[in-house]
Amino acid sequence: MALYNNDNYLIGERVKVENEKEIGVVTRIDFDNGLIYVLFKRMREVIYNYPEVLENNTIKPFLLKK
Secondary structure, three states: OOHHHHHHHHOOOEEEEOOOOOEEEEEEEEOOOOEEEEEEHHHEEEEEEOOHHHHOOOEEEOOOOO
């Protein structure tokens, strides 16, 4: 069972991206073309290959420890 079958929950979530200093927000996932869009500060949007970035942990959901 693959994790990426139901990744709609990631849209709007804060994520930590490997080799990025800032926390990003997933703006959309294009399932047809295999792309995931992450928005950083100053309106910089970066496109990654989906679902590879989730499988190899390049993008990780950001969880606050309470």
